[in-house]
Amino acid sequence: MTRLLYFAWVKDKTGIASEDIELPGGISTVADLIGWLKTRGPEFTHAFEQDGAIRAAVDQTHARLDTSVADAKEIAFFPPVTGG
Amino acid sequence: MTRLLYFAWVKDKTGIASEDIELPGGISTVADLIGWLKTRGPEFTHAFEQDGAIRAAVDQTHARLDTSVADAKEIAFFPPVTGG
Amino acid sequence: MIRVQRDDFDIGKEIDALRKGRTGIGAIVTFTGTVRDAHGEVTAMTLEHYPGMTEKELARVEAEAHARWPLQATLIVHRVGRLEPGDNIVLTAAASAHREAAFEAARFLIDYLKTSAPFWKRESGPAGDKWVEAAP
Amino acid sequence: MIRVQRDDFDIGKEIDALRKGRTGIGAIVTFTGTVRDAHGEVTAMTLEHYPGMTEKELARVEAEAHARWPLQATLIVHRVGRLEPGDNIVLTAAASAHREAAFEAARFLIDYLKTSAPFWKRESGPAGDKWVEAAP
Numbered sequence: 001m002t003r004l005l006y007f008a009w010v011k012d013k014t015g016i017a018s019e020d021i022e023l024p025g026g027i028s029t030v031a032d033l034i035g036w037l038k039t040r041g042p043e044f045t046h047a048f049e050q051d052g053a054i055r056a057a058v059d060q061t062h063a064r065l066d067t068s069v070a071d072a073k074e075i076a077f078f079p080p081v082t083g084g
Numbered sequence: 085m086t087r088l089l090y091f092a093w094v095k096d097k098t099g100i101a102s103e104d105i106e107l108p109g110g111i112s113t114v115a116d117l118i119g120w121l122k123t124r125g126p127e128f129t130h131a132f133e134q135d136g137a138i139r140a141a142v143d144q145t146h147a148r149l150d151t152s153v154a155d156a157k158e159i160a161f162f163p164p165v166t167g168g
Numbered sequence: 169m170i171r172v173q174r175d176d177f178d179i180g181k182e183i184d185a186l187r188k189g190r191t192g193i194g195a196i197v198t199f200t201g202t203v204r205d206a207h208g209e210v211t212a213m214t215l216e217h218y219p220g221m222t223e224k225e226l227a228r229v230e231a232e233a234h235a236r237w238p239l240q241a242t243l244i245v246h247r248v249g250r251l252e253p254g255d256n257i258v259l260t261a262a263a264s265a266h267r268e269a270a271f272e273a274a275r276f277l278i279d280y281l282k283t284s285a286p287f288w289k290r291e292s293g294p295a296g297d298k299w300v301e302a303a304p
Numbered sequence: 305m306i307r308v309q310r311d312d313f314d315i316g317k318e319i320d321a322l323r324k325g326r327t328g329i330g331a332i333v334t335f336t337g338t339v340r341d342a343h344g345e346v347t348a349m350t351l352e353h354y355p356g357m358t359e360k361e362l363a364r365v366e367a368e369a370h371a372r373w374p375l376q377a378t379l380i381v382h383r384v385g386r387l388e389p390g391d392n393i394v395l396t397a398a399a400s401a402h403r404e405a406a407f408e409a410a411r412f413l414i415d416y417l418k419t420s421a422p423f424w425k426r427e428s429g430p431a432g433d434k435w436v437e438a439a440p
Contacts, residue, residue: 083287167423180316
């Protein structure tokens with residue numbers, strides 16, 4: 001099982017803050033995961049349609065599109081950060 | 085009458101903090117005044133011997149060697165500042 | 169030291185704690201970020217964050233500052249939750265023997281935090297709520 | 305605002321006073337200079353100044369900062385008299401809408417003050433007293 005987390009407007013659009021799911025086979029990178037998430041219904045399609053505006057973290061570390069998610073326990077999606 | 089002020093090690097060397105004096109004729113700049121002060125006895129000669137290490141202010145404004153002292157009410161001599 | 173909290177912070181007390189028991193400090197620089205009162209356009213601001221990752225990122229930012237400058241102590245405090253115009257959002261502080269290192273480190277802490285720590289601001293105003301967009 | 309005083313200052317209270325009643329502030333930077341404890345070589349420091357000229361110079365430094373950056377408020381507090389290791393010497397603070405101006409102005413205030421305001425430090429230590437030499 002992998003925990004997926006959504007923050008800020010990504011959460012507003014998906015409608016959920018977190019979920020524990022079994023990732024389907026064939027998903028090895030962040031990009032693969034985003035591609036699959038987009039197929040999960042209109043909320044997810046909408047949330048990830050501007051995928052260039054979304055950042056990801058794998059196991060609480062900033063990730064890139066080609067970062068591996070193979071052994072990830074926790075993957076988060078969020079807009080560019082705006083703290084400080 | 086002109087008030088002369090001495091600070092920090094300039095004061096330690098002259099032995100006085102301030103004095104009110106009538107400047108002799110022929111003194112028109114800070115450099116002239118330093119030249120005359122050096123003739124006022126061993127303490128003053130000693131205080132002003134390294135005259136490149138001394139700064140001056142005329143009427144509470146930083147001055148240069150060629151600054152006029154003609155109408156000055158208050159002239160101060162001190163080492164480079166070390167506050168902050 | 170790093171802290172993420174809902175409550176306000178007291179800058180004077182934070183500096184006192186930073187200095188306490190440490191010798192060799194000659195310069196302390198603090199940066200405080202506050203909710204700007206933009207002509208009534210913002211009535212409140214809500215800060216969301218990613219618990220767990222936030223602390224890891226702030227610790228990384230702080231460690232990076234210590235690797236770059238000779239520092240006696242550093243501090244990052246970031247608030248989350250609902251804030252109002254004029255409220256404190258964030259405090260960074262750096263103590264060093266000399267002012268150059270303290271200024272540069274305090275600025276590095278806030279600059280780096282702003283690009284890497286997972287916080288998101290939502291502004292509330294007369295026209296409704298909106299997520300603040302990141303500076304380009 | 306500028307102040308020259310024998311008494312210590314409370315950084316938290318100074319910042320509160322700086323912010324009070326002012327809108328549009330998004331960033332506040334403070335610099336605090338303290339008497340460094342240099343391995344027991346300095347047991348006390350005495351600050352002499354030129355009353356009258358000091359205030360004029362500090363006001364000039366502050367005015368110059370306001371001319372260079374958009375600032376809501378600035379503050380310079382400088383102590384005189386006898387101080388001990390760890391004691392506060394000087395505080396500069398700048399409040400602005402944005403952090404760049406606040407950082408640059410707070411640093412300008414202390415940098416400019418150090419070259420122009422008529423203060424002189426005398427250090428006392430086991431080997432006696434000596435006037436601090438200006439940085440070249």
